[in-house]
Amino acid sequence: KQEVTQIPAALSVPEGENLVLNCSFTDSAIYNLQWFRQDPGKGLTSLLLIQSSQREQTSGRLNASLDKSSGRSTLYIAASQPGDSATYLCAVLIQGAQKLVFGQGTRLTINP
Amino acid sequence: GAVVSQHPSRVICKSGTSVKIECRSLDFQATTMFWYRQFPKQSLMLMATSNEGSKATYEQGVEKDKFLINHASLTLSTLTVTSAHPEDSSFYICSGGRGSDTQYFGPGTRLTVL
Numbered sequence: 709k710q711e712v713t714q715i716p717a718a719l720s721v722p723e724g725e726n727l728v729l730n731c732s733f734t735d736s737a738i739y740n741l742q743w744f745r746q747d748p749g750k751g752l753t754s755l756l757l758i759q760s761s762q763r764e765q766t767s768g769r770l771n772a773s774l775d776k777s778s779g780r781s782t783l784y785i786a787a788s789q790p791g792d793s794a795t796y797l798c799a800v801l802i803q804g805a806q807k808l809v810f811g812q813g814t815r816l817t818i819n820p
Numbered sequence: 821g822a823v824v825s826q827h828p829s830r831v832i833c834k835s836g837t838s839v840k841i842e843c844r845s846l847d848f849q850a851t852t853m854f855w856y857r858q859f860p861k862q863s864l865m866l867m868a869t870s871n872e873g874s875k876a877t878y879e880q881g882v883e884k885d886k887f888l889i890n891h892a893s894l895t896l897s898t899l900t901v902t903s904a905h906p907e908d909s910s911f912y913i914c915s916g917g918r919g920s921d922t923q924y925f926g927p928g929t930r931l932t933v934l
Contacts, residue, residue: 744925749911749928749930750927750928751826751913751925751926751927751928752864752913752925754924754925757922797863797864799864806852806869806917807866807869808854808864808866808915808923809866810863810864810865811863812862812863813863
């Protein structure tokens with residue numbers, strides 16, 4: 709059974725810092741991995757999607773990497789801003805099943 | 821493109837009543853729709869997967885007679901929580917898929933059962 713773990717559960721940093729969020733998964737048979745942002749009481753916003761054959765994806769200040777063999781992904785946020793405060797979720801799409809399995813999320817707070 | 825809406829965004833109901841939540845894909849045809857539940861400060865848990873015109877596939881531990889899912893068209897799926905109880909209070913999120921690798925998420929519905 710696929711399990712996704714995110715560390716840390718919560719993170720608070722001053723504005724302007726670069727930071728890394730971690731995601732690990734137990735079964736490397738994934739179709740892709742996706743990072744989402746969720747604001748309190750809201751739905752999900754897709755940030756980056758990495759196909760299983762890819763190593764990384766970049767969008768603006770965000771960079772996500774994928775090491776499928778070791779079951780790990782990182783989300784790097786450069787020059788953090790208070791508007792980046794949210795919960796960040798990673799999810800893997802299980803091969804053949806079209807099912808997304810989510811991690812518990814990292815609650816990020818950027819202090820002005 | 822690829823927008824998914826949910827209605828209502830919030831609903832409060834009395835224990836024992838049934839509540840219907842709609843999920844619509846506004847600008848694409850969702851061959852598959854997914855329903856998730858999210859308890860406070862927890863992650864999303866997949867409840868069921870539905871394909872248009874066929875019965876939903878429920879995840880282990882999800883009561884199919886309690887959570888009725890209908891996917892009557894390529895743009896609409898409904899989740900009905902029957903005989904709701906306070907423990908059913910949660911955030912329900914749907915998503916629509918049009919291929920094998922991408923799901924587009926709705927904004928969620930907050931259900932509170934008194």
